Amino acid sequence: MAETLTSISRFNSDSVIKEKRNTSKVASLDCVNYHYTTTGALNKDYAYSIELMRLGVRQKLNNQFHLQNDLIEIDFLVRNPEILTVVFEIKDAIIKEFGASEIALDLQSESVNWETLFIVVSTDAVWEKANSFINLLFKRLFKTQPEVANKVNLIIAPDAI
Amino acid sequence: MQFDPRTLINVSRDLTTGNSQAHLRSIINRAYYGVFGYLRNELLIYSEGSSVHRDVYETLIRSVSVNKQIAGKRLESFFVKRKEADYKHNLTFHSSSKEYYIKEAEEIIRLYNTPDDE
Numbered sequence: 001m002a003e004t005l006t007s008i009s010r011f012n013s014d015s016v017i018k019e020k021r022n023t024s025k026v027a028s029l030d031c032v033n034y035h036y037t038t039t040g041a042l043n044k045d046y047a048y049s050i051e052l053m054r055l056g057v058r059q060k061l062n063n064q065f066h067l068q069n070d071l072i073e074i075d076f077l078v079r080n081p082e083i084l085t086v087v088f089e090i091k092d093a094i095i096k097e098f099g100a101s102e103i104a105l106d107l108q109s110e111s112v113n114w115e116t117l118f119i120v121v122s123t124d125a126v127w128e129k130a131n132s133f134i135n136l137l138f139k140r141l142f143k144t145q146p147e148v149a150n151k152v153n154l155i156i157a158p159d160a161i
Numbered sequence: 162m163q164f165d166p167r168t169l170i171n172v173s174r175d176l177t178t179g180n181s182q183a184h185l186r187s188i189i190n191r192a193y194y195g196v197f198g199y200l201r202n203e204l205l206i207y208s209e210g211s212s213v214h215r216d217v218y219e220t221l222i223r224s225v226s227v228n229k230q231i232a233g234k235r236l237e238s239f240f241v242k243r244k245e246a247d248y249k250h251n252l253t254f255h256s257s258s259k260e261y262y263i264k265e266a267e268e269i270i271r272l273y274n275t276p277d278d279e
Contacts, residue, residue, distance in 0.1 A: 138227075138231045139231065149230070153238055159252070159254050159255045
């Protein structure tokens with residue numbers, strides 16, 4: 001993902017703009033509207049760069065998660081691309097442990113300095129099973145990727161969503 | 162004698178005799194404040210503003226103990242559930258989850274009090 005985002009940021013967006021303007025998906029997104037309301041070339045490039053990064057994250061997520069607030073979670077992952085890989089690893093572990101479950105991403109922002117991306121699992125699993133899973137997951141995460149552990153969390157509960 | 166916030170978890174358990182949404186939401190609220198109040202006292206955090214929840218959480222995840230860090234993450238999840246129980250009136254809480262939150266509160270306290278090598 002990091003490689004994709006780097007190549008996006010280096011990309012000359014003008015060629016993409018011409019190409020993407022003809023596609024309804026991109027033309028309907030917020031940042032493109034932002035472009036049409038501004039005249040500065042810098043703003044145009046910035047808006048398209050952000051939009052391309054959003055598209056990159058959205059493509060990577062590939063509809064495998066329900067997004068509670070859509071753009072809020074996408075933008076958090078644009079700002080924190082290192083989390084994307086971990087989110088998929090956690091999802092795979094959840095499916096392996098609890099079977100097919102509905103999994104959502106929900107960014108909780110209590111203040112500027114307290115933002116956490118919650119992976120929310122709807123399951124009828126008993127507390128004991130969820131308990132050992134959460135403890136093992138964070139034990140590994142804090143030892144291997146403490147910065148990521150600080151930014152993600154997990155809710156496994158019978159009435160999760 | 163100083164009040165022990167952990168007794169709020171006992172109140173939460175008493176509430177499991179009821180099945181109304183008010184009971185279920187109160188179970189989550191009392192269980193959360195039982196564990197939160199206990200940890201706040203243990204960590205000698207005396208602030209009372211809305212940031213006190215964050216203060217307790219951040220102190221825990223900055224700990225050198227992995228068990229305390231995990232306790233912090235679980236407290237953070239519990240904080241989100243408690244807010245939902247208190248403020249999101251469009252949600253329905255299921256009676257099957259009554260014991261879940263009481264066990265969660267007890268587990269967070271156990272993690273906090275357990276050295277990493279155990």
